Amino acid sequence: MTVLICYATEHGSTREIAGRLAERLREAHHPVDVRSLSGQEEDRPDLTRYEACVVGSAVHDGAWLTPAAAFVRDRHTDLAARPVWMFSVGMTAALPRLLRGLADRGEQRPLVELQQLVRPRDHHRFSGTIRPQHLSRTGRILFRLLGCRYGSYVNGAEIALWADSIAAALPRTPGPTGPSRVRPTRPPAPDPLGTVPPAPGGATVESGRSSQPPLPEG
Template sequence: MASVLIVFASEHHSTEQIAARIGARLTERGHGAGVRELPLREPGLPPADAVVIGSAVHDGAWLPAADAFVRAHAGVLGDRPVWMFSVGMTAALPGPLRSLAARAEQPRIARLVGLVRPREHRRFSGVVRRGHLGRKGAVLFRLLGCRYGDFRDWAGIDAWAVGIGRELEGRADRTEQSGLA
C-alpha cells in the first residue's frame, strides 16, 4: 500500500478536521497516512508515495502557509500523485449566490493548481461561526443572507478519500504487474 502525506493549513480547525478524516479513510484502506499542519517544522518534503494538500480559503486564496508550501515544492510534487482540496463557505451562501460561487474560478488558487497539476482539486464547504468573521465581514455576511453553521459534507469527503485510496491501489497493482512482465 502507499504512504500518503496529507498537509493542511487551517485557521478555525475545519480544514484540519477534513484532513484528519481523509487520513482516517486512507488508513482504513491500508495506506500509511500522515497528517501534518503547515508550515512543516523541517525543511524539504517528507518522503511519501502521494501527497494530499488542503487549505482554508480566505478572500479567494489559500492561507499563506499552504500557498508557500505549494510554491516551494511544486517541482518535487510533480514527481508523484497529488490531490488538492480547498475549504470555503460556498454552502453558507443563499441559493443563487451558492450556484454562482460553486462555478466561479478563484484565480489565486487556480495558479497554485496549475503549478502542481494534481490528479484532482476538490472544493469543500467548511464551518462558519460568528466569531470567524470580523465586524465588516459579519455585516456583509448578514446582508448577503448567508447562514452560520457546519456545512461539511462528510459523505462527500469520505467518498473523495476512498477514491484517492482506490486510485493509489490501482497504481500499485499496475506497478506490480509491470515489474512481473
C-alpha cells in the same frame, strides 16, 4: 505507499477534514501522515518520505492561506513528481444558492495558478464551518446582508467519497493479513451532522457544494 496529507487552517475545519480523509485512507490500508502547514520552513514535511500527497487549505478572500500556497509554490517540483490531490475548504454551503457559483469562481484564479504548478489528479471544494466570531464586524454585517447562514457544513459522506476516489487511484498496500484479505472500503458512514447525498457525479466534481442544511445557530 505512504501518503502525506498536509493542510493550512485558521479555525479548524480544514484540520478536521484532513483527519477524516486520513482515517478513511487508513481504513483502505494506506499509511498516512497528517501534517499542519504553519508557514515555518522547519515545520515543512519532507516530501521525499512520501509517494503521494494531499494538500488542502481553508479559503480566505478567494485564496488559499499563505502557508499552504507558499508550500505548493516552493515545493512544486517535488509535488509534481508524485500524485497530488488538492482540496479547498470554504463556506459555499453557507451562501444562498444563487451566490454559490460566484463564490466558487472567486477562488478560481489563485487556485488555478497553484494547480498549474503541480497538476493535481483532482481538486475538491469542501464546505467548512463559519461562525460569527470568525468574522470582523463588517464581515458579519456583509454575511447577514448576503443571506448567509452560520453553521458547520462539514459533510462526512462527501469526505469519505473523495477519500475513496483517492484510495482507488493509489496502488494497494497489503494489509496485515496479506493482499488477498484487503477489503474494499465500506460505503460512507452516515454524516453525524446530517445525511446528505453526494453531488451528482460523485466526489470528483469540482464544486464540492452541499445541499446540507446548516446547523441552526446564531
